[in-house]
Amino acid sequence: MNQVKGKIIRILSPTQVVIDKGFVDGVRSEMEFVIYEEGDPLADPDTNEVLERIEVIKGRIYILHVQERVSVATTMPPHSGNGVLKIYAPNDPLHPEPAPDSMHRLNVDPGHLEPPTRSSISVKKGDRVRNIYG
Numbered sequence: 001m002n003q004v005k006g007k008i009i010r011i012l013s014p015t016q017v018v019i020d021k022g023f024v025d026g027v028r029s030e031m032e033f034v035i036y037e038e039g040d041p042l043a044d045p046d047t048n049e050v051l052e053r054i055e056v057i058k059g060r061i062y063i064l065h066v067q068e069r070v071s072v073a074t075t076m077p078p079h080s081g082n083g084v085l086k087i088y089a090p091n092d093p094l095h096p097e098p099a100p101d102s103m104h105r106l107n108v109d110p111g112h113l114e115p116p117t118r119s120s121i122s123v124k125k126g127d128r129v130r131n132i133y134g
Contacts (some may be wrong), residue, residue, distance in 0.1 A: 006128070008127045010125065011123070015075045016072060018071070019129050020070060027063060031062065031063045032062045032132040033061050033131050034129065038053040038054075042054055061075055
């Protein structure tokens with residue numbers, strides 16, 4: 001499956017958006033996408049080469065209706081376990097929900113923590129979207 005990247009072109013409701021990609025771009029019903037914002041650049045610590053930018057995830061959506069050049073998507077139900085379009089937990093800026101206590105945590109040197117910066121966690125027209133590989 002090819003990567004499909006686009007953007008939100010209309011917000012229909014707090015649970016439905018329209019993206020600028022459709023059937024001709026490879027979008028199919030029930031495909032999953034993330035809504036994201038490009039965050040800080042990530043550099044190799046040895047060479048300082050910028051590898052790419054971190055994706056700060058704002059939410060997850062799936063496609064309900066596909067037209068030729070646009071698609072309507074909806075948030076995923078909370079019972080799906082995907083934590084879609086929820087406000088980020090203050091202690092875990094990359095994930096919508098804090099890690100459960102049963103999850104193994106790395107023994108991280110606090111001096112090496114670098115939470116990403118972002119302009120807003122609100123979903124807005126123009127936000128980027130990309131499909132999630134299945």
